[in-house]
Amino acid sequence: MTAAQPLTREQILEAAKEALRRYGPAKTTVVDVAQSLGVSHGTVYRHFPTKAALRAAVVRQGLAAVSRDLGAIAEEDGPAVDRLRRWLAALVSRKQGYAREDPELFATYHLIAADDSGAVAEHLSALAEQITHILRDGVAAGEIRPSALAAGGRAVLDATARFHNPSHAAEWISPEIDEAFDAVWDLLVLGLARPDGQEAGRGGDGGAAVPTGTRY
Amino acid sequence: MTAAQPLTREQILEAAKEALRRYGPAKTTVVDVAQSLGVSHGTVYRHFPTKAALRAAVVRQGLAAVSRDLGAIAEEDGPAVDRLRRWLAALVSRKQGYAREDPELFATYHLIAADDSGAVAEHLSALAEQITHILRDGVAAGEIRPSALAAGGRAVLDATARFHNPSHAAEWISPEIDEAFDAVWDLLVLGLARPDGQEAGRGGDGGAAVPTGTRY
Structure with missing residues (x-):
């Protein structure tokens, strides 16, 4: 795995799950998730258009x-x-x-x-x-x-x-x-x-x- | 039924149910219930020692x-x-x-x-x-x-x-x-x-x- 490897959907979901566990559903933001992955929130938004979509994807997974x-x-x-x-x-x-x-x-x-x-x-x-x-x-x-x-x-x-x-x-x-x-x-x-x-x-x-x- | 007739437990529960319907469980007070019956809250407390006891009695009924x-x-x-x-x-x-x-x-x-x-x-x-x-x-x-x-x-x-x-x-x-x-x-x-x-x-x-x- 090199630093240049693109972020996968699974990595984002894992980080989002961790953020949900830590901050709860109301306080978890896309910025939290992006920060924990060391990427911009734009990168997360490319996979999940909204915070609601990200939350829903975690649960669906x-x-x-x-x-x-x-x-x-x-x-x-x-x-x-x-x-x-x-x-x-x-x-x-x-x-x-x-x-x-x-x-x-x-x-x-x-x-x-x-x-x-x-x-x-x-x-x-x-x-x-x-x-x-x-x-x-x-x-x-x-x-x-x-x-x-x-x-x-x-x-x-x-x-x-x-x-x-x-x-x-x-x-x-x-x-x-x-x-x-x-x-x-x-x-x-x-x-x-x-x-x-x-x-x-x-x-x-x-x-x-x-x-x-x-x-x- | 005369005006002197004492308030029954059933009348209080009926009034409490009405108050719960109107104000919800958080906002309903013993004073609300007493007022709707035209009595002092002391009269209600003689039957139900606490607001929680009154609420519980409504549900139990x-x-x-x-x-x-x-x-x-x-x-x-x-x-x-x-x-x-x-x-x-x-x-x-x-x-x-x-x-x-x-x-x-x-x-x-x-x-x-x-x-x-x-x-x-x-x-x-x-x-x-x-x-x-x-x-x-x-x-x-x-x-x-x-x-x-x-x-x-x-x-x-x-x-x-x-x-x-x-x-x-x-x-x-x-x-x-x-x-x-x-x-x-x-x-x-x-x-x-x-x-x-x-x-x-x-x-x-x-x-x-x-x-x-x-x-x-």
Whole structure:
């Protein structure tokens, strides 16, 4: 890397993220970002026409990273119910982890995203599509009920919103949040998993198809 | 009712609610409330020791009213799955209705409730218990799976949070919100309803036990 190498979009986004973490969404300016990179604000403006565009790009990049990582799980092999459980646990763990480890930046992202409903809607659609993909695999393998697929991936995403939607972040410090997630999962899996006995789930009447003791 | 009749707690709460609607939670004072009732603020303080206590009491009264009305549905006769659907539809309709018809007061309540986590926790416990009651009836009648009862009423409440939890109020203006609720309900009912065929639900593979066209 030489000094003459042009500034990349990724470098600007990284610097903007750092500035947002430090100064918050209201006080972060394009000049701050440019200064931290040792360039003029004009250079930043060449990539992002407005401060709002820069802020939105930071959040969109963050959402895309979550979606990309989860997409890899959605494509894994193996039983669909187990895969869906891993996928949901990863989503919950990512969102709750960000909120816990970097609460200011998390709140900032949430605030910016509230002004960029298109980004959020796209993100949620992408996630719902990944769930639908898993359900479709499961139906093909005879593990998932076709009627659960008919309800759709978005229904699974919505039914677990309390555990991954940033609007609920204040509730995530509750010591009961993991248990509450397990209970919702147990309920969902009863409907998702194709019964191979009189009852849905492989564990007979008492349980879900996946051990509920699994923590993430 | 004579002029000498003492001021009731209910009259003060009604006046406080009106003041909160008009001035918002930050600007509403005990003096405002007392003035609107034509009494001294000392009279109000005899019932509510602080402004915070008065605000909290208004919200608790509102939550109690919702819980009371839903409790009546939980006690109704008839099939448990249908009753649960009516119960959830009533909850969703009350919360979304308040948010739509009186958005300022709704936001005010939400803000006050955020500072009174005990009131919210109690409210949610009461609601979860009502669902559990319906599930228990359904298990006794052979309509609901025992494993759904094991997941508990709180799981049903949590799985539908997007449609009644005030944290999601901004999403309720979406034209797709009713359809999204129906999809979650379809998924839940697959797990709740005891199968009397190979698939859960009375409508075969395609559907839930309750017509999803029902709007609330």
